[in-house]
Amino acid sequence: MxxxxxxxxxxxxxxxxxxxxxxxxxxxxxxxxxxxxxxxxxxxxxxxxxxxxxxxxxxxxxxxxxxxxxxxxxxxxxxxxxxxLRAISGIDTLLKSLSVPVCVASGSDLARLDMCLGIPGLLDFFGARIFSVEEVANGKPAPDIFLHAARECSVKPENCLVIEDSPAGIIAAGAAGMRAVGFLGGGHRNPEDAEMLMQAGAEDVVGDASELHRYLANLRLANRP
Missing domain, CATH: 1.10.150.240 (Putative phosphatase; domain 2)
Structure with missing residues (x-):
């Protein structure tokens, strides 16, 4: 669950x-x-x-x-x-709809995360649950950052779902014993990248925030759009 x-x-x-x-x-x-x-x-x-x-x-x-x-x-x-800098289109609507806790686990440092999430107004969705690679020994594709996030949130790895846009992140999630969904909604990704994310171990790949919203709603993790 x-x-x-x-x-x-x-x-x-x-x-x-x-x-x-x-x-x-x-x-x-x-x-x-x-x-x-x-x-x-x-x-x-x-x-x-x-x-x-x-x-x-x-x-x-x-x-x-x-x-x-x-x-x-x-x-x-x-x-x-x-x-x-802009938020991913539709991501704020998705975050408002979620019915389970959320956190951020990133390869960026904390100062950059504070700036990057603050500019588009996303900080309040996460509060203190923002975790950086500078808090762990190894970056992705090592599982350290995801395991750290799970520990800090008092959740077992097998009860976590990771949303990632990169093969390194998908591999890290798998190494942590977590499920992972690939995301193609950023401007640097295209539909052909889906295969790359699936090969890295994603259970599925979604194209944008609206598709991710429906995916999470089907898992009963979000209200239906």
């Missing part, structure tokens, strides 16, 4: 990934790494800055320092988010 719905943040609650990957492309070019937003979304969605930079350093024989890179990105994104 599901008694907690765990939401990833970027690409599930807020349409931030398309903005973030555009900034990555710009900054990585300055390090001599030419890569597209689509490639970054496919390979590194849900992965921490440290994990992404480690992989890119190995591939391109570069020596980018992850903490410095993260600061470069977040300085640019802070200004971009103020003007361009």
């Amino acid at each position: 599901i008694s907690l719905v765990i939401f990833d943040c970027d690409g599930v609650l807020i349409d931030s990934e398309v903005l973030s990957f555009a900034v990555d492309v710009q900054i990585l070019a300055g390090y001599g790494i030419e890569v597209s937003s689509d490639d970054l979304a496919l390979r590194f969605g849900g992965v921490s800055y440290a994990g992404m930079i480690e992989s890119l350093n190995d591939e391109h024989a570069t020596a980018i320092e992850a903490a410095h890179y993260q600061k470069e990105c977040e300085d640019l994104l802070a200004h971009l988010f103020e003007t361009d």
